[in-house]
Amino acid sequence: MLELLPHLPLGVTLESFTDIDFWTGVGIIAGIYTILALGLQLNVGFTGIQNFGQAAFMALGAYSMAILVNDAGMSFWLSLPVSILITIAFGLVVGLPSLRLRADYFAIATIAAAEAIRLFALNARDLTGGAQGLFGFGDDWDSVAETIEGWLSDLGWTDVPTLFPLFIVVWVVAMALTFALNRVQHTPWGRVLRAVREDEDAARALGKNAFSYKLQSLAIAATLGAIAGFFLALNLRFVVPDEFLPIVTFSGYAVLILGGLANYWGVALGAVILWFVLEGLRFVELPLSETRIASLRFIIVGLILIGLMAFRPQGLFGRREEMVLGE
């Protein structure tokens, strides 16, 4: 993830710090993590299920799309909904047996399922290209990107960064999804979800099928993961197993903690802060080797998270009251 922009040396000057190409790239990643973490927010923050397999949903979305376009000759646009359905189906297969387990066992089951998907992608070379991955699925997207670029140059902006159209689309989608999830949360359906988070037995005693709501929550998280996967694939222009390591899901959790639990708007803010801190720290000049600086960035992010847990456990947007009452 972090080696996305290898052409930029570490520890450079203000010139790079204001480089629009660089920040467009960072913005896209922040947008992808926003979409990914919206699914986690729905699961963890609003349903109380500890989904640690979000990276697998992302992988399934990206791989399904690439395979359907490359091998099955499906159109890019049709491959998107089909890939979402495949990802949801996987989510249900994982959820049906494991959502009946206690919360911590569910977390273990999801992380195992996610690793199974990644290792499958790594080894099923005929289907997934193994460690080399898949590429060449983005032609339809490229023509859309050109159209957007055309609009921007009509507006008088000539040197549009190559990735800027993707940046726009990622964030339009991320904001639309945030808005939609927020709306749905404030309905009777969302109320049942929160009741399941608080106490499944109480929800059941009032006639709510808690298990069904948990499955629905997981299916929506799978959808969001798949969408994040599409954008990741378009951003990199290839799909490789290494992009779906458990660290991806963990970073999604860092986004949740930063933005605050049980708040959808906090997710975007958390993602932006996480990635701008991580990438911005590249420009800090220190008398250290490059690899040490690279590690230092994670240490600093870690310190920020620890500080947040100590002084503002509800995150930037969360409600302190909800944290305190959660005990």
Added chain:
Amino acid sequence: MNEPRGAPADGRIFEAEGVIKRFGGIRAVNRASLSIREGSITALIGPNGAGKTTFFNVITGFYKADGGSATFAGRQVLGKPSYAIARHGMVRTFQITKALARMPVIDNMMLGATDQPGERLVNVLFRPGPWRRREQEVRAQAMELLEVFNLARLADHYAGTLSGGQRKLLELARALMARPRFLLLDEPMAGINPTLGRRLLDHMQRLRAEEGVTFLFIEHDMEVVMNHSDRVIVMAEGHVIADGEPHEVRRDQAVIDAYLGGSAEPDSSDSAEEPR
């Protein structure tokens, strides 16, 4: 919910026959049989460990029964999922209150409502009209009940900020939102001050009179049991050992034996010495 509220032909709304629940080698409920008349207020009493709460859990679908049968309004309930039993109108509360702490009191209440089409995602996304209208009704109904239980001014507070007694009331009020036909209360009086307890009992009587709601409640306060129930069922060691009107049960030798091996009357240890 929209089923006719008429009593079954023999007037019995609930019947359990030989219900068994095992935990390892122990039979927590051991062939318990009882029946409940529609529109009655029945107390379920018995010493600690008698299997009262386990019996509740079995007949409301929270535990899987190991044997026996139980019918509510003519339908078998053993083996049905808990949420389905609740939807049929057989609603319970818990001994340890389950206030949904990080939800406002009003949301706790509105959750209890049945027939809310907005609880289905499809309707939320594509048919906003009906559930929005239903939501208005539900809110009005919730506020009305909160008034009755003296909780209206706390409507927007998180349920987790309420006192123990208030939570108990909230849980009962929330159960009433489901418009139950048969309400099972697990120690409804525990932790409630006498004034609120009185209110709760009055409300039970009113619900029975006005809407024909049937009550089965587990209670340890013998003053409440003897004065506010039509019928008392006594459990000990997983069995039903006595079943009758309050004045009969308190003289039943088996009951007296079960409670501390023969103290004169079941209530002597509980409320008699409390200062008034």
